[in-house]
Amino acid sequence: MPRAVSATVAALVLGAALLTGCGPTDDSGTGDNKSNVATGQEGFADVRELAAQLGTDAAPGEFPRTVRNLVANEEVGETEIPAKPERVVVLDTGELDNMAALGIEPVGIAHPADVGMAPDYLDVGDAVDLGAYDALDLEQIKNLEPDLILGTSLRIDDDELKRKLQEIAPTVLAPRPGVLWKENFLLNAAAVGEEERAQELLDAYEERAAEVGAAVTEANGGTAPTISMLRFMAGQIRLYANDSFIGIVLADAGLPRPETEDIADLAVEISAEEITLAEGDWLLWGTYGEPDSTEQAAVVDGPLWDQVPAVANRGVVREVPDETWYLGLGVAGAELVLDDLEAIAADQR
C-alpha cells in the first residue's frame, strides 16, 4: 500500500506542478498578457510613435506614390502604389469600415473568425468573402487581382506572410486596430489617395463627438457620467479601457471612465465573479459572436448583476451593438456609436 500511495501522491504533485507551470505568472487580473489582442505585439507606449511615422509625402491625389507602413513587424518600410487603386482587398473590419467611409467597395474582405464577412451597418456590394483573417487563402486573394491590400501588422503578424502579400499586390499595413483607428483611417486613405476626404470626415466626427458628449453630460444632470464598457466574448469578459476604439471615442466625447477602466491598455480582463468591478455610473455592454458561447446569460441574468453599481443605482444600463461599439473600428462605426449615445442621452431627459 505505501508504494501505491506514494506513487499516487507523486503523480498528483507532478500533475499540479505541470498545471501551475502552464499558468501565467501575472495574477494581478488587470493585464492580458496571454493574448496579443490586448497589449499587442508592440507595446502601447511606442505604438503611437510608430503610427506617426507612417503615411505619404505625395501631393493630394498624386500617383504613383510611396506609402510608409509596416513591411515587417515593427519595421517601417515603403510600399509603392503606381496608380489610384480600384481593386482593394481589406483584411479586417477596420479597413473595411475605412473604405466604406471613403465610398470605396472592396473586392475581397477577410474578417474575424466568429462573425460574418461584414457588420450589418456596412454595405459590401458583391465583394468576395475571404474567410477569417487568421487563415488567409493567398491563392484566393491572388485570383481577385487586387491592386491594393490593406490590413494591420497585428492581424498579419508573420513577416513571411507580409512579404507574400506584398508579392500579390502593394500592401499597406498599419500597426494595430483599435487604439489607432483614426491614424489607420488616414493611412488607409493615403493608400487610396483620399487623404483630404478622410481628414474632413475625421474633423466632422470630432466636432460631433464633442457635441454628443455635451448632450450626455446635460442629460445626466450637468455632470458627465463615468461610463463602463463591458464586453462578453467566448471564455473572456472584458472591461474596455482607454487604448481601445471605444476608449478613444469616449475620450473624444469628453466622457470620463471609472478608475478601473481609466488605464492605458486595451482592456481589463475580469471573471464572472468580478462583474461588480464595472463601476461606471453608466454600464454599456455588448457580446461578440454567439451569446450562448459567452457568459453573458450567466452574468446579466445572474445573482451578482443587481449589485453592479450602475444596476443598483438605477443608472443607464444598456446593451449596445457589438459590431459598432467594439468591432467596427472605423469612422463609419464611430458615427453610429455617437448616434447611440445621443439616443441614450435623449432617453434620459
Add this chain to the structure above:
Amino acid sequence: MSAPRTLPASRTALTAVLLGALVLLAVATLASVTVGTRVLSPAETFAGLLGHEGVAATVIWELRLPRTLLGLLVGCALGVAGVLAQAVTRNPLADPGLLGISAGGAVAVVAGSAFLGLGAGIPRVLLALAGAALATAAVYLFASRSPEGLTPVNMTLAGMAMTAFLAAAVSATVLLSASTMDQYRFWVVGALDLPDPAVLLPAIPPAVAGAILAMVVSGSLNALALGDDTAAALGVAVVRTRLLAGAAVVLLSGTAVALAGPIAFVGLVIPHIARALVGTDVRRVLALSAVLGPLLLVTADVVGRLVARPAEVQVGVVTALLGTPFFIWLTRRAKERAQ
C-alpha cells in the same frame, strides 16, 4: 498473477480511512466555496459565509455553492461508475471515459442540440443517458466479437476506438454549427460551470437510481471477480449482475455527462486509489470511491480556477493532467507484475 491486495481488513481501519476522506472532502468543499476567480479577503469571506447580503455572500452562496454541489454529485457518480465498470469487466483500465460511454453521452447531447434543437433540462439528460447506453452496447459488441473474446485488452481497445470516433463526431458537429471553442471545450473536455441550471433537477433521479443499483449489485460483483464459472457456482446470476451493473454505469456516467461534459480519468483513478487503501471488496471500494471521486473533482476544480485567473481551466483538463501520470504508472505496474 499476484494475489489481490486485501490490506486493511479490519472495520476500524476502514472507518478511519472513510472518516479521513470525509474530512478532506469537507476541506475541499469549504475551499471550493471560499476560493475562486474573485479574490475575497478573509474578513469578506467570513462575512459572506455568515450573511446573505453583499457581493461576497452572493459569490459564495449563489455562484460557488451550486457549482460545488455539482462537483460533489458528478464526482460521486464518476467514482462509483468507475468501480462498477472495472468490476463488471474485470478490467483495471475500465472507465466511463476510456470505454466510450462518456463520449457516447456527449455526442448524443451535441447532436441533439445541433440537429434537433433539443435544449437543456430533461431532453439533455435523456439524450446523454441514451447515448451512453448505445455506446456501452456498441463497445461490448465489438469487444465480444473479436477473435480472442471479451478480454480486458479488447474491451479497452474497442472503448478507445469508440471514444476517438465519437470525440471526432462531437468536434465535427460543434465546429460545423459555427459555435466557438468554448462549447467545444465543454463537450470534449468537461467543466463544472453548468451552462444551464435547469439540468440539475432532472439529473438527480437517474443518479439516485444508479447509486441504488450500484449498492444492490456490489455484493454479487465480489463473486464475479472470481470468474464467471465460480460466481455461478456460488449462486450468483452472472448475466443479471452484469446487466444491472452495466445499467448503473450508464445511469451514472450519463448523468455526469449531462451535467459536466465528458470528464475523464476520475472513474479510472479513483477506484485504484480506493483499492490501494481498503482492499478489493467491491462494497468498500464503492463506499470510499463515492467520497474520493468528489474529492478529486472538487479539488481539481479549485485548482482550475486559480491557475489562469481571471480565466478558468476546465476541470476536465485538470483531472486529465492529474490522471495521466497515474495512468502511466498504473500500466507500468501492471507490466511489472506480468513479468
